[in-house]
Amino acid sequence: MALTSEVDTTQPTPDGAIAAPEPLPATGDLLIYLTPLAAPALEATLAHLASSFPPNQAMGNILVAAPDTAQSITASQSLGSLTLLPYSPTTSTLLLTAADYLTAFQMAQEHNARACLLLGPESQNLDPAFVRSLATSLLDSAAADLVLPRYQLAPNSGLVNSAILYPVTRALYSLRPRFPQAVDVGLSLRMAERLAATAQRFTAAGQGDAILWPVAEAASANWPLLEIDAGPRGLPQPTSSNLNVLLTEIAGSFFADIEARASVWQRARPLQPADTAAQSLPSAEALPDVTPMIESFRVAYTNLQEIWSLVLPPQSLLGLKHLSLMPATGFRMNDELWTRVVYDFILAFRLRTINRGHLLGALTPLYLAWAASHILLVGDGVPPEQHIQDLAATFERDKAYLVSRWRWPDRFNP
Amino acid sequence: MWEQIQSALSQSTHRVLVQLASFLPGLLAMLVAVLMLTAVGALAAWLLRRILVAVRFDERLSRSRVFAGNSDIQNWSLSHSPSVLLARVVFWGCVVLGTVIGISTFDASFSNNSEISKLLLPYLSRGVSAILLLLAGNLVARFLSRSVLIGAVNAHLQYARMLSEGVKWLVLVLTAAMVLDHLQIGGIVVDLAFGILFGGIVLTLSLAIGLGSRDLVSRSIEKTSERAPDTVAAHPQQSEESGKPPIPIDLLRHF
Numbered sequence: 174m175a176l177t178s179e180v181d182t183t184q185p186t187p188d189g190a191i192a193a194p195e196p197l198p199a200t201g202d203l204l205i206y207l208t209p210l211a212a213p214a215l216e217a218t219l220a221h222l223a224s225s226f227p228p229n230q231a232m233g234n235i236l237v238a239a240p241d242t243a244q245s246i247t248a249s250q251s252l253g254s255l256t257l258l259p260y261s262p263t264t265s266t267l268l269l270t271a272a273d274y275l276t277a278f279q280m281a282q283e284h285n286a287r288a289c290l291l292l293g294p295e296s297q298n299l300d301p302a303f304v305r306s307l308a309t310s311l312l313d314s315a316a317a318d319l320v321l322p323r324y325q326l327a328p329n330s331g332l333v334n335s336a337i338l339y340p341v342t343r344a345l346y347s348l349r350p351r352f353p354q355a356v357d358v359g360l361s362l363r364m365a366e367r368l369a370a371t372a373q374r375f376t377a378a379g380q381g382d383a384i385l386w387p388v389a390e391a392a393s394a395n396w397p398l399l400e401i402d403a404g405p406r407g408l409p410q411p412t413s414s415n416l417n418v419l420l421t422e423i424a425g426s427f428f429a430d431i432e433a434r435a436s437v438w439q440r441a442r443p444l445q446p447a448d449t450a451a452q453s454l455p456s457a458e459a460l461p462d463v464t465p466m467i468e469s470f471r472v473a474y475t476n477l478q479e480i481w482s483l484v485l486p487p488q489s490l491l492g493l494k495h496l497s498l499m500p501a502t503g504f505r506m507n508d509e510l511w512t513r514v515v516y517d518f519i520l521a522f523r524l525r526t527i528n529r530g531h532l533l534g535a536l537t538p539l540y541l542a543w544a545a546s547h548i549l550l551v552g553d554g555v556p557p558e559q560h561i562q563d564l565a566a567t568f569e570r571d572k573a574y575l576v577s578r579w580r581w582p583d584r585f586n587p
Numbered sequence: 588m589w590e591q592i593q594s595a596l597s598q599s600t601h602r603v604l605v606q607l608a609s610f611l612p613g614l615l616a617m618l619v620a621v622l623m624l625t626a627v628g629a630l631a632a633w634l635l636r637r638i639l640v641a642v643r644f645d646e647r648l649s650r651s652r653v654f655a656g657n658s659d660i661q662n663w664s665l666s667h668s669p670s671v672l673l674a675r676v677v678f679w680g681c682v683v684l685g686t687v688i689g690i691s692t693f694d695a696s697f698s699n700n701s702e703i704s705k706l707l708l709p710y711l712s713r714g715v716s717a718i719l720l721l722l723a724g725n726l727v728a729r730f731l732s733r734s735v736l737i738g739a740v741n742a743h744l745q746y747a748r749m750l751s752e753g754v755k756w757l758v759l760v761l762t763a764a765m766v767l768d769h770l771q772i773g774g775i776v777v778d779l780a781f782g783i784l785f786g787g788i789v790l791t792l793s794l795a796i797g798l799g800s801r802d803l804v805s806r807s808i809e810k811t812s813e814r815a816p817d818t819v820a821a822h823p824q825q826s827e828e829s830g831k832p833p834i835p836i837d838l839l840r841h842f
Contacts (some may be wrong), residue, residue: 190835330840408840416841417741465743473740480733525668528730534737544841 197578202233203308204286205255206277208269208293209240209262223253225301226308231311235276238280258284263381267409268356268423269293271372272381282364288312289365293356294409303403307359310399317319318396319387320359321350324401328557329460331408335513335561337424344568344575345431345438346392349445350400353388354423356408367394374433384426393428393437410580420540426525428522428533436521439576444569460552463545467501470545473538480535484521486586489513496542508547508567516541516575524582526579620806624688628681629801632674639670712771719764724762728755746795753792760784 207218217236226235234256241259258280263272269291281289288311292299297308303322310320324331334352342353360368367390375383411419431438474497482490492510500507518536522529551557578586639645645668690711732755739747764781766772773780 277596327840332841411839419841467742469741472743472745472747476736476740476751480737527733531733531737536742542674 202235202287202312203290204236204238204258204277204281204284204288205278205290205292205304205308206238206264206273207240207296208273208291210294210296214295214297214336215239218292218299219252219255219257221297221299221301222255222304225305226254226405228254235308236280236284238277238466245453252361262270266382267294267411267419268354268384269358269386270381271375271383274365274368275372275376275381277360278362278365278372281365287362289360289362291358291360295407296357298407299357300404301408303401306401307357309399311359311361313354317399318361318394319391320366320401321352321355321388321398322407323351323400324355324403324408326405326408327549329548330507332547333420333423333540335547335557335564336511336540336543338427339561340429340565340568341427341519342388342511343444343565344572346388347442347444348388348392348398349447350388350398352368353386354427357406358387358467361396362393364391364396386424386430388436389437390432392442393434414542417534417537420537421530424536425522425529425533428519431519432523435579439449439579444453460548463504463548464501466541466545467504470538470542471497473535477535477538480527480531483526484532484535485514485517489517493539502549504542504546504549506543508564509571511539511543511564511569513574514569516571516578519575520578523579613695616692620689620692621682621685624681624685628678628685630679632678635677636670636674637714639673644670644673655751690715717769720769721762721766724758724765728758728762731755731758749795750792753795754789757785757788760788 186192205222207215210218219239221235222235235254236258237252237255238258238260240262260276260280263270263276273291277289277291280286283582288308290307290311292304307320307322310316331352334354338353339351343349364387368385368387371385371390372383375381445531474493478490478537481493485493489510492507492513495507496504496510514536518532521527521532527535546558549556550560578584618759648669693711732751735754736751739750744750760781764777764785767777
């Protein structure tokens with residue numbers, strides 16, 4: 174496929190990510206890019222991939238870009254129908270990074286692949302059938318430029334996604350991917366190129382570990398997006414125990430992306446139809462005790478009012494006051510309040526009302542209050558997915574507030 | 588006797604009035620220079636702002652390769668947008684330039700051996716830098732105070748506000764001592780007072796943290812010895828006082 178690339182291929186890959194160039198590069202239809210894995214996990218992943226793409230089933234040539242940290246992968250070699258391509262990985266992170274997108278695209282372009290699959294950390298847990306359906310949707314039907322998984326997670330997992338990333342993405346871009354920041358993605362070559370062009374801005378600034386937002390890119394380009402059931406997946410968990418640092422990193426990147434795409438999401442668009450096959454989340458056998466989270470919110474309420482009052486309007490502050498007085502058993506943050514809190518923090522991020530690090534730090538206790546409220550609701554028998562969908566619908570309804578305050582931030586806001 | 592007193596009084600009054608008359612034009616010239624440059628600065632800032640908005644400077648900057656991912660620069664910009672920041676830099680640059688020109692005009696209006704010139708000018712320039720020092724100290728105090736407050740709240744410390752106030756006053760006391768020292772007011776009294784106050788605040792904070800954190804530290808040590816390395820602890824301080832068993836650490840996954 175001839176394609177005039179906007180990505181500067183003469184620029185070195187981050188940290189020299191691609192290994193020494195091959196004299197005769199292998200060509201393939203699909204490039205599967207694996208992020209750094211421990212040697213046993215890599216072997217398990219490769220075995221799963223080999224079973225996903227048996228040689229007798231025509232799927233074209235499958236190239237697998239595997240990190241060369243494992244001693245066994247040192248040069249281009251074959252494994253069943255797969256051709257392995259070693260590359261030198263950058264640092265291992267929780268999510269796919271700018272460096273991953275750039276390296277994947279450069280390898281795909283070098284080997285004339287038509288599409289890319291990027292599989293994130295702990296990809297050995299992925300269902301082989303899911304990987305195959307990802308590949309099929311990209312190669313056979315070519316119905317979408319971005320294919321995202323819909324994981325089946327327990328209600329006490331992926332809470333940042335449920336509280337902020339999913340509802341805000343759905344409200345702003347009128348797209349319904351349940352995991353906008355999925356750790357596994359399928360990309361058409363043009364989508365990979367677009368993401369690589371964005372990634373290059375970050376890697377050129379020495380920020381190869383920056384987080385990209387593929388759904389926002391797809392929405393900006395108006396390219397189709399598809400979601401596929403991925404079944405249960407063990408998501409990688411951070412090694413750092415500091416929630417505040419991680420939330421600051423992810424929410425900060427998300428808010429910055431929203432700020433950069435203001436002209437895109439302020440346009441009215443039809444909402445992507447709901448997936449009727451959307452499954453409910455499996456119930457957790459045991460839910461955690463939320464008392465420490467509620468206590469954390471109460472400590473924050475007594476100490477951070479001065480900072481919150483710079484960001485939130487009086488109505489939201491009143492709502493937080495009521496919340497701080499609620500007993501632990503009846504602790505409920507209503508969806509309208511959480512929606513306004515998130516929107517006001519996005520606005521304060523844009524307006525730089527206070528230092529952005531401080532702003533995102535002040536969001537953490539509020540997020541914990543939402544998480545505690547969500548878990549208590551689930552404990553009371555409310556289906557978790559139902560609550561998350563209701564929350565997302567509230568974000569959609571209140572989008573006018575965000576747009577209005579984005580355009581006229583100085584207007585009176587009770 | 589009375590005539591001598593009268594004569595001494597009239598002579599000193601005359602001398603002061605003459606000196607004041609020679610002092611006023613210089614002061615007026617300084618004020619005019621400051622006001623004019625301030626007006627020029629305001630105009631230049633307004634024009635620059637209009638031009639930057641017209642060329643969509645903020646948008647271009649946010650899309651540029653250098654600044655796109657540079658969150659540090661974005662975090663440290665004090666104004667609402669880079670164009671506002673630039674306009675403010677131009678405005679305040681003009682104000683500072685006006686002040687420098689004014690002081691120089693003030694200086695030029697006196698003869699070199701004038702007592703006022705010798706005393707007042709160095710003090711005036713020290714006064715300006717002392718004001719800048721005070722502003723910078725206040726900014727640093729506010730920034731550090733908020734950083735400590737948010738960090739302490741997220742670490743679930745009950746005395747977060749006290750800690751933050753302590754840090755704020757430490758920086759403010761340090762700033763005040765530096766300003767007074769810069770203005771050469773107080774001499775050794777300021778040094779002594781600063782030492783006593785600073786030491787007192789540090790001691791108070793140390794005692795408060797030490798006494799208040801005994802339980803936290805012991806729980807933290809216990810948790811560290813038990814914690815699995817690859818998961819986010821839901822809340823390490825799940826306490827024995829709540830009477831509930833510790834939370835299994837993999838029950839809550841934020842990511």
